[in-house]
Amino acid sequence: MNPDNPDSHDENGHARLDLEHFLPYRLSVLSNRVSQTIAGLYGRRFGLAITEWRVMAVLGRYRDLSAGEVAERTAMDKVAVSRAVARLLDRGLIERDTHGSDRRRSMLKLSEVGYSVYDEVAPMTLECERRLLMHLDAEERAQLDHLMRKLGDGVEGLAEGMKAWPG
Numbered sequence: 001m002n003p004d005n006p007d008s009h010d011e012n013g014h015a016r017l018d019l020e021h022f023l024p025y026r027l028s029v030l031s032n033r034v035s036q037t038i039a040g041l042y043g044r045r046f047g048l049a050i051t052e053w054r055v056m057a058v059l060g061r062y063r064d065l066s067a068g069e070v071a072e073r074t075a076m077d078k079v080a081v082s083r084a085v086a087r088l089l090d091r092g093l094i095e096r097d098t099h100g101s102d103r104r105r106s107m108l109k110l111s112e113v114g115y116s117v118y119d120e121v122a123p124m125t126l127e128c129e130r131r132l133l134m135h136l137d138a139e140e141r142a143q144l145d146h147l148m149r150k151l152g153d154g155v156e157g158l159a160e161g162m163k164a165w166p167g
Helices: 023-046 050-061 067-074 078-090 112-133 138-162
Strands: 094-099 102-110
Touching (some): 023 050, 023 112, 050 067, 050 102, 067 078, 067 102, 078 094, 102 112
Antiparallel strands (some): 094 102
16 A cells, blocks of 8 residues: 555555546547547448548548558557458558559558548548537637647657556
């Protein structure tokens, strides 16, 4: 038991994790709620899963990426990206081509059909963002952006700092 923090353990001496106040949990729940709400809109209309839309969104912004680069930009698991890519290829929403001189490296891009879906879904998602943020004034939106950037920077050092963790 930590005598400096009596709330760090429960009455049985077990570690206490108050999820309702644990930032990673709260961010995850909020992100899931927002993503699922938005996905309900484009999912019904276009039959896209969240992972598929994320792949399309990245390819709509950055052309000619490998699946690994998509996974890196979305922070999604490579297997999830691979499955989403396979479904999008099957539906003709994205295309795969080889990278110039390196025939082993395949590059992904939206197809014309993919762009037609992207051009409808992207404004829908931006409208959802606008509605979500309308509850914040301009100063709060700027502060949120600033704090998100700082937390993002903090993630970079998190894993490095945890290497010294015992165990």
